[in-house]
Amino acid sequence: MIQMKNVYKKYPNGIVALNGMNVEIEQGEFVYVVGPSGAGKSTFIKMMYREERPTSGQMMINGVDIATLKNKRVPMLRRQIGVVFQDFKLLPRLNVYENVAFALEVIEETPEMIRKRVMEVLELVGLKHKARMFPTELSGGEQQRISIARSIVNKPKVVIADEPTGNLDPETSWDIMDLFEQINATGTTILMATHNREVVNRRRHRVIAIEGGLIVRDVAGGDYGYEG
Numbered sequence: 747m748i749q750m751k752n753v754y755k756k757y758p759n760g761i762v763a764l765n766g767m768n769v770e771i772e773q774g775e776f777v778y779v780v781g782p783s784g785a786g787k788s789t790f791i792k793m794m795y796r797e798e799r800p801t802s803g804q805m806m807i808n809g810v811d812i813a814t815l816k817n818k819r820v821p822m823l824r825r826q827i828g829v830v831f832q833d834f835k836l837l838p839r840l841n842v843y844e845n846v847a848f849a850l851e852v853i854e855e856t857p858e859m860i861r862k863r864v865m866e867v868l869e870l871v872g873l874k875h876k877a878r879m880f881p882t883e884l885s886g887g888e889q890q891r892i893s894i895a896r897s898i899v900n901k902p903k904v905v906i907a908d909e910p911t912g913n914l915d916p917e918t919s920w921d922i923m924d925l926f927e928q929i930n931a932t933g934t935t936i937l938m939a940t941h942n943r944e945v946v947n948r949r950r951h952r953v954i955a956i957e958g959g960l961i962v963r964d965v966a967g968g969d970y971g972y973e974g
């Protein structure tokens with residue numbers, strides 16, 4: 747479970763990105779985070795995997811306050827959380843297999859276990875046959891599939907996605923959404939910041955709308971709610 751209590755974030759340049767946020771997200775929920783540009787969506791999401799720290803307030807994940815978590819404990823936290831970005835962030839010198847295996851190799855799993863699990867997630871995203879290819883040889887949609895495979899290889903409880911369909915055409919975006927729904931159906935929490943109105947309106951889930959660093963709307967099965 748994710749719980750934010752009075753989370754306030756002021757960047758060193760003086761900008762207040764989060765202005766006292768309170769939210770609770772239960773295990774297994776699918777949550778969209780929407781709002782205008784600069785509203786604080788990315789900052790909100792970055793709090794969840796300790797990419798940024800609150801200036802004040804509590805940021806709890808499964809009972810642990812990650813706002814005050816010691817740096818040496820952060821890798822442990824990140825193992826429970828998968829992250830997917832708009833621009834994929836695959837390592838260009840590693841092939842598909844190696845990109846996905848990387849997260850497991852750093853926690854020293856056995857080679858047999860790594861191989862089995864990597865092939866399993868590549869199969870799930872439909873790209874087992876491209877395991878030896880490099881990121882530059884793949885389409886945007888395929889690269890995003892690989893980054894999703896990488897995000898779930900550790901069997902995290904939560905997958906956090908910041909604009910995962912932002913660089914993809916509409917048709918590919920639906921395929922990517924299907925994958926997130928499939929992952930959610932296994933009990934994994936999905937938290938997704940998005941500007942994709944079509945997706946939010948057609949695949950209904952909880953919607954948290956942020957404006958000026960505050961939650962202005964929080965509705966189960968809500969719509970996108972913004973024009974343009």
Ligand SMILES: Nc1ncnc2c1ncn2[C@@H]1O[C@H](COP(=O)(O)OP(=O)(O)OP(=O)(O)O)[C@@H](O)[C@H]1O
Pocket residue numbers: 757758759761762763781782783784785786787788789790
């Ligand atoms: N690293 C940073 N240093 C200073 N200010 C920042 C930093 N990151 C974001 N901001 C500022 O914090 C505010 C919120 O930014 P954030 O990226 O969270 O918004 P967003 O809702 O994700 O926007 P977008 O939809 O455009 O990605 C903005 O005013 C932004 O300029």
